[in-house]
Amino acid sequence: MLRILHDTKVDFIRLWRWSTAITALFIVPGLVLIAISGFRYSIEFTGGTLMRLEFTTAPDVGDVRTALSEAGISGAEIQTFGTPRELQVRAQDAQHVEQQSVGAESVAQRIRAALDARYGADAYKVTRTEGVGPRIGAELRRQALIAIVLSFAVTLIYLAWRFEWRFGVAAIIATIHDILATLAFMKYMNLEVSLFVVGAVLTVIGYSLNDTVVVFDRVRENLKLQRRMSLYDILNLSVNETLPRTVMTGSTTLATLLALLIFGGEVIRPFAWVLTYGILVGTFSSIFVAGPVLLWIERRWQRKAGEKGGVSHAQLEQTGQTKRRDPEPVGTR
Numbered sequence: 001m002l003r004i005l006h007d008t009k010v011d012f013i014r015l016w017r018w019s020t021a022i023t024a025l026f027i028v029p030g031l032v033l034i035a036i037s038g039f040r041y042s043i044e045f046t047g048g049t050l051m052r053l054e055f056t057t058a059p060d061v062g063d064v065r066t067a068l069s070e071a072g073i074s075g076a077e078i079q080t081f082g083t084p085r086e087l088q089v090r091a092q093d094a095q096h097v098e099q100q101s102v103g104a105e106s107v108a109q110r111i112r113a114a115l116d117a118r119y120g121a122d123a124y125k126v127t128r129t130e131g132v133g134p135r136i137g138a139e140l141r142r143q144a145l146i147a148i149v150l151s152f153a154v155t156l157i158y159l160a161w162r163f164e165w166r167f168g169v170a171a172i173i174a175t176i177h178d179i180l181a182t183l184a185f186m187k188y189m190n191l192e193v194s195l196f197v198v199g200a201v202l203t204v205i206g207y208s209l210n211d212t213v214v215v216f217d218r219v220r221e222n223l224k225l226q227r228r229m230s231l232y233d234i235l236n237l238s239v240n241e242t243l244p245r246t247v248m249t250g251s252t253t254l255a256t257l258l259a260l261l262i263f264g265g266e267v268i269r270p271f272a273w274v275l276t277y278g279i280l281v282g283t284f285s286s287i288f289v290a291g292p293v294l295l296w297i298e299r300r301w302q303r304k305a306g307e308k309g310g311v312s313h314a315q316l317e318q319t320g321q322t323k324r325r326d327p328e329p330v331g332t333r
Contacts, residue, residue, distance in 0.1 A: 019288035030184020042194035058084035071114035170294035204278030
């Protein structure tokens, strides 16, 4: 049987400074951009009208925008969808959304009237029409936020039950890192936030937690088996022991997502992008974030004599050589 990355002895904890710098350089600018301009939200969250049109010959997008603007539909987003002959029109102007809610002439009818006047009724066909009122959009946005918060609360409860609190806090910090990094990635990619994307974010939370739990389970086992080994060495040993499983699981999942990115189409592609990045960042955090954070917590809040838990004082501060090898965690004096 083929075995990859067997008996590796990489000192991952030693690289914590590099991983912290890379994380900060990626996440902080993304969060700043989110604070300044926010995200692009799909029709489900904003309210408005979405139409997909298929023309017999590829139209000029600028000409279509002009035709709609002359018909009084300003601010519409028009983009090609699939092929140059297919267009997606999104009318999310606040006035038009309000017209939908009070039962005025639908935006879809006005769009068709404008296109009929410019190109003729036989020049295109409508393949999809979707309308969402502002109240429904606000309700969906609120429910999506509640779903994310509840999933995180359940994660906290699970970790409190599964691990001693120091392990749980380290796992939560690693999961928060993954969420923030994923949000920054979505902003950099200018991905539209839809129900598919919300589902992908929830999946990333679960995947990140699972990867970290696997590593921490091995840490907990090694703490019992290797009582003469320092926590620093146990963390490195555990990450190296779980590395083959992490690589095999991640690579097979990425292969599936690659197929979705190539063949999934425009609707499913944002979902696949978020999941692809989430798997990569979840693997990164389980190796380079969770372990160093646990080491810092154990050194910052050392156990009292007789306190139950996985790490003994001897394992934390075993030898002078171990102290020299341990990285000085962020926040220590």
